[in-house]
Amino acid sequence: MKRIPFLAWAALALALVLTTGMSSAGAFERQGDRKVIVFGGRQQVPVLDPHVRYDWSTRMMQQAVYDGLAKYVGTSATIEPWLAERWESSPDSKTWTFHLVKNAKFHNGDPVDAEAVRYSFERGLKLNKGVAWMLKDFLAPEGIKVLDANTVQFNLSKPYGPFISFVPWWYIVNPKQVKANEVDGDSGQKWLTENEAGSGPFKPKRWQQNVLYELEAVSDYWKGWPQGLQNRPAAIIYRIIREPAAQKAALQRGEVDIVEGLTPDDYDTIKAQKGIQIQDHLGMTTFGIKFNTAQGPTADINLRKAIAYAMDYDALVKVYNGAATLQQSPFPQAMRGYVPVPGIYRQDFAKAKEYLAKSKYPNGGIELEYLHVAGLEEARRIGLVLLDSLSKLNIKVDVKAEQWPNMVARGSKTETTAAMTSVYVTPVSTDPDAVAYQYHKNSWGQYFAMSHYDNPAVFDMIDKARAQAKWEDRAPLYAQIQKQIVADVPEVFGMIQNRRWAQRDYLKGFVFSPVRFTGEVDLYPLWIDAK
């Protein structure tokens, strides 16, 4: 028999090894007789502790592992009872009393009681990180009282109408577990970074930083499963895929069931493919080109109005291939108290030239810097739209990319803030104070306040509105705030881009909520409908 060369045997062995276990595309993962949902996202989850940090990916996982007294549910972002079955407030909105459900339990079997709620809010306030900013100016740890095992009361230092809108983001931890794992008085921070003490529908199973985070379903979750026990997934895996091209490839191959980071062009090309559908919803993320209203040429309101009237607003929607809606107000449409402001700026070169003539630069002849976040292609294209629009006024635009940390650093001081900075902002609640307060002087130094807007009359209205208990008293103030901000034109009010995800069509239960960030999805109701 002729000897087969060694290299041929080696090649055959390699081929066998490589082809072993190759799976067909379009298949979803399974564990036993239950399905596993795989979510592909760009951003890691560095810290699971709900009182230390939040961003879109982190909060998506926190929401799955922990519960709050209330929860934002559905497209209208209704605040629904969750750990609390009901609540009431005093007429002046200073005292809030929550009555807990009686069947909620932590993953280790301990009941979720009023003391756990008191401890969790106290912990969040004392650590002074993450969500603390939402309530720390109105609530002191001493103001949280346990009335009985299932009733907890919050006594605010001053009336705060938006209080309930922030409650859903404060998650409840098991104090016994946290205290048992404290190290050097750290309130359990080190342990809770990658461990959990929650009561939510999922609990961590595998935690591989920068690779994947697997959550296994809690089969006897106290609130039950909205998709039915038979359909609930075995687990959800959040897999890190950073590049849009890789996310698209993984979805097409069936390696993931839903992705969040595709480009507008990718969504258009992929939606026609068999087995794939696009979730496309009007969100609350506004885009604005913030002027430096404190220094430089853009401190001149007439110049700002000229730019606002010169901008090609239709092009903003085209940048997103039509998946965006122009703003009618500084507030997003889904925000409570939103009113469309009559006469909001649209392209009108006659008016642009009229205001330019009134400004200190009647013939243009200046160059303005436009900063956008490096890597955000849409923001860069918008810069080019601006460049083209302003060229007709003889104004040059220097379009520059900058890393986000550097942009935030520059925008924190008036002397270093660029003339124009593009910023996307997603409010954390549906209460209008979440947007209005961005225009308050107390917000100066933060990324959404890069315009350093300064109108004391507006500050007074904002302070007054947030202190009102009744919505009927707050609503007219917010209407006036919106109109005044538009009149002062601290920014070019751009558009609200649609929030989009691409998913396999067998994935069911997706519920959009405008109050969630970027790629954040409520994982709880998801399930796979396929054999």
Next chain:
Amino acid sequence: MILYLGKRLLLLGFTLLGLMTIMFVITNVAPGDPAKLMAGPNATRDMVETIRHEYGLDRPLVQQYFVYVGGLLRGDLGRSIVSTHPVSAELLRYFPATIELVFVAMGLGILVGVPFGMLSATHKDGWIDHVVRIFSVSGVALPAFWFGLLLQLFFAVRLEWLPVSGRLGITTLPPEPITQLLLLDSLLRGQWETFGEALRHVILPALVLSFPCLASILRVNRAEMLEVLQSDYITGARANGIAPLRIVAVHALKNAMLPTLSIIGLRFGWMLGSTVLVETVFDWPGIGLYAVSSALSSDFKPVMGVTLAIGLCFMLANFVVDLAYSWLDPRLRQP
């Protein structure tokens, strides 16, 4: 010899200190406030100060420098402000993935580059030589991230032969660690399916990482082989009737390998630095990806840690190359 080794090691220590100082200055004068980023977009000033104080960022820069140097001498590279974990622990976690990728890539580079360099030299101006030379030019010209995306599109999406990214399938559990190198550990544990899956995942990123190195090795080896094959002792060997394959693979290659070894040593360090791009494209959980995600968050301690680690590896690799040189060339061992 011992004196020589001692001098080289001392120089290595001073070079690392210089690298660390330069990196410390760069990361601290670069714009961006890591405490502010960690605190979140809505954080108040006092919340930012809480974090700044916790990580010692409110101390004077000079004090921070000496604290860092003191920590470095104890193996403490500081704490990541994003993950809150010690940087040294995270480097130990991510390093094996990078080492595995680099070793596979280097292996590809050597196993393909050296033989094809020999082949090209022995068939000078033939069609094999032309093809190989075109191949080697493209190797140094193609941008790694573009090449990686192209391979993903072709092999993962179009042909569906290989996975898109990652180190293992998401539902595959890694073998119990022995070396932390997935390929080796799965072989040692006898988990053939896991080995096959790990191999499938490493092929594309290793190919992308190895391509420039392979091209360099190929070119240098070809040039050296051409020169050596013209030598008198090779002519003498031929005249003595020694088999052509033995002349090329044993007698000529040994002398041609000296410059090739230098290239291999240099390329090892280059590969470690190039993992930044390749690991990002393929979501390979190594120190390159760790450095990128840290840099984008202005988390500078991990960036410094990765730079020092890569610098140390680069210096050690060249140190080993020097040793190999002296072994290959007896003249270097003489006083």
